[in-house]
Amino acid sequence: MVGKKRVAVIGAGMTLFRRNLKETGKELAWHASKMALDQAGLELNDMQSVVMGTAPDAFDGVHMKGEYLADGAGAWRKPYSRVFVGGGTGVFAIDAGWWHVASGQFDTCLVVAEEKMSSCYPHPAYAFTTIFDPIYSRPLGVTLIWIFALEMHRYMHRHGIKKEEIALVSVKNKRNALDHPCAQLGANITVEDVLNSEIMCWPVQRLDISPTSDGAAALVLASEDVAKKLTDNPVWIDGTGWCIDTTFWTNRDLYYPRYVQCAAQMAYKMAGIKNPPKEIDVAEVYDPFDYKELHHMEGLMLARKGQAPKLTADGVTQRDGDLPINPSGGLLGVGNPIAAAGLMKCCEIFWQLRGEAGKRQVKGDPRTGLAQAWGDLMQYGSVVIMRS
């Protein structure tokens, strides 16, 4: 173990994910936090520290969003910090919560993630236009989707991957989401539906993409001493990792997410994992676009480079397969309130390892799970490994 103390997750909560929720961002954060505390059997007074993960200020439209959301995250008169690494924020938030407790500074930490993208009207696509380099990229009118399209195309070209192989991810995740009570876009669709959906920026089509969403998620972390007093069923955080690649988008290996590999190696080393596909029982892999699930499986070394489409076609990544990927339904199915979507993945792994995932429960008795997110300007990897 790297840390001084072993850290457990003892409670999880999340709101519905929807395109437009009536609740304010604070109210969403409070719903998720209260649910996580209730599951842990704790009160806010029991929380010694709070970590809030939330992505660009421009979504909620409050230009100091960490402060604005603090009360909903239970931060009143507590050591509090906001963490923000773009789309990687949700999983980085649990990594940050882990070091709060592992360091020995706190026995408990409430980790909360929130996004209310609907405030950005008429569409949060406008907020995304200002995340890019102001000198080299923005004068060209860059949008988020065409940047992804460039990456997706390079990935397909490098390995000779077809659109229909990638579409299987969208089909799988939207179907998985039918069993998630909070899901926004659970559906039974076919590969043909994806291939016939509107072409946005070739090769990206409408059904290759996750939606924009409002939502929040939360976890309660505790030191080993505290966790063992409160539950017979703690889930341990055994690996954490995070890494950023060059800020120059144009200087990355677009076909392979090296930053995810670095983050995964850090987490695997800490958890003592030598053979990830054999040792990981269930994984929540960041899937804002269908190709990203495949891309990230390869970066996580759960599949060899260019081999993730084959595992998907063979059914290995289905909920009843040998390596279930995104049993929750992922961002494509459950929804994508950026930071909250990453923490939703951590909630899912927690529920899977406790055997509490209901209709989404993967087969066997999963003992080791992984959640991963990806963010900033498409170059940030964050990973957590949990064991029951």
Added chain:
Amino acid sequence: MATEKITDIRHMLHWPGHMETDYIYTQGIAGEKFFSEIKENEKIYGGRCNHCGQVFVPPRLYCERCFRKIAEWRNLGSKGVVYTFTVVYIDIDGAKLDEPIMYALITFDGAEGGLIHRLGEIKPHEVQIGMPVEAVFRPQAERTGSINDIRYFKPQS
């Protein structure tokens, strides 16, 4: 909590807000070199780190790996290769464009990285990854020292 499927948030009680801020971004030390060479000489420059030997385009003031100052500029000409591309069919509001726009990442021989830019004088179905292209510059009088001083990249003649 609210579970109804609301399609327009304006149907809830709300306050319509606005975050208005304008900015002026300086191009920096390396940026001024890069854009001056485009504006004056129709040349794309990279910067070479004398410690690791890597040539970066766009150029930088410092090597992010060695963390040393980059003082050597490299003329990369105006010709490159399509590393990847997309064909954009919709605008930011999701409305269909009259004509699709092609964007590519262009890489340059002997340098790491590249430029994102438009492609022109070619149809979407004709573009291929690996295709040699060259920059088409605006007339000198119209250049302002920005990335748009390059109108687009076209197939090499």
